Amino acid sequence: MAVVTIDKLTKIYDRGHAPAADNVSLDIAHGEFMVLLGPSGCGKTTTLRMIAGLESISSGTVSIDGRVVNQVPAKDRDIAMVFQSYALYPHMSVKDNLAFGLRRRSVDRAEIERRVANVAGILGLSELLGRKPHALSGGQRQRVALGRAIVRDPKVFLFDEPLSNLDAALRVSTRGEISALHRRLGATMIYVTHDQVEAMTMGTRICIMNGGRVAQVGPPLEVYRNPANTFVASFLGNPPMTLLPAIATDKAGGRCLMVGSCEIELPSSRCPPLQPGATVTFGIRPEHLAQESASNGATIPVDAEIVRVEPLGAETIVIARLPGVEKLIFARLAGEATMRIGERRQLFLDAGKAHVFDGNGLALRPA
């Protein structure tokens, strides 16, 4: 276990171009499972590779247990990494793949045998030790890659999108296996992914990145519930949060927004008083729209024209248009909604779960 501290980490590949990682700062605690989440090209893998020592650092520092390791070679950082492609040595057996790192570290032969057998037992690889990687299935290769990291007993585990090459079913089970492994080892893990389901289900905390910068850090549900900006709001969630342009009015103490021709009054818990006429962004998650009004009357009825209906069995995704708004709104309705394309229906919006962002896209929170 180890504490990993990243301070203003920056990576510039080409002068004159935008940095791949830009002033990334992050504190990762002992035994934490930190997920770096973001779209392709957001700098998450670059950040991970700088932590690993596989990429030089343009500026900033990486510290492990308080010791700055910028100049420490990858092999001496006591870090293990699981690669997206698994990176198994094709000319070696599973056993040799597992033992390769230990042999370099001059671990006693008997100890290597013991550790390899132990890890193979944990990951169900005991029967496959003599096989070469090409004779393994995708899931088995993935487990060997995991085993190669575990067998070294490192201070920090790094994962670079390790599940992206697996099929959907295997991804779910392997996700569970990695989480179980984290609980079992209690090790510090840093996990890079662009898959928000992996981030939400596995991470102790998630760090959402965009354009090389950290957009928000926090526990997954906390980030989901309270996105710091429009990027996080629209990136997390599937379908994403609907973001609509709105103008503040002078009603309800500055907490009333005109979204198209809909007037939406927000509770004081969701929004500070706004200057009348201020241009803001109104956000609402699909699950916070319903077909029926809430019994406590906290929901606001809005007229919507149904544009598309996607019945998924347990729920129905409805894509609709509010009057006077060009952008479409997503609604996740429970069960099988009986709606027809083109009809006008009333949807009920939970204003107590709505979000408001200022002109720069930053969340507005009540003081």
Place this chain on the structure above:
Amino acid sequence: MAILRRSLLLLVLTLYTSFAAGPFVWAAMMSLRTTTEIHRNHFAFPNPAHWEKFPDAWFNSNYGIYFVNSLQVVVAAVVILTLIGAMAAHCLARYRFRLNRVIYFILFSTIIFPPQITIISLFQILVQYGLYNSKVGLTLVYVAIQLPLTIYILESFFARIPADLFDAARMDGYSDWEIFWRVALPIALPAVATTVILNFILLWNEFLYAVVLITDESNRTLPLGIQRFIGDTQEDVGMIATGLMIAIIPVIVVYAFFSEKLIQGMTAGAVK
């Protein structure tokens, strides 16, 4: 229909095999016949077979010396070529540095020069360095002429090795030097085998550089030795054929040993 298709395929294969193997079988038959017998009938079966021609060629016609010379020069050249070629190819494929592609282009562009252009200057250089008429000189020339093609073949193979493997080895604690020997080279073995066979065959049969750079009887390689039996007015065809058979043995041995890897190297990337 299937039988017809099979028969047709068999016929094509038989014709091709006869065409390809015909000259070899003819030379093999001549190697067991005397020149007088050959002049009498070019295509007759060896009757009786003169097996004694082989020890005669080896001991009395100096084929033994030529063979050992060829073996020394070609094995040394192939070993050096393989090591330097693989290292250079790995370096050019793996590391990003200034002028990487320029160096690669310069190396590769030397392939286009015909040997006749360089041979005079090479002769002069070897004379000046005291390497003319020596096996060391010929070995170095062989390394120089085959290195660009070797690097070209190996570079494209090394470039296909995923960079993640090198990163994984670095994380496992290995240095760049160890990664080359323990990861890159074993993975590139099919391509290395391809270059070993290619270089061995090309250099084993090489004549032009050898005939210009070697004149001493004790340093002649096999192609020069065989040429010795071709005179201005007559030639000892029987002994030439025996020499050819002796010369061809190492090529067959090398091919048999590396052929599986060669096929792997040629088809690498064709399938997953």
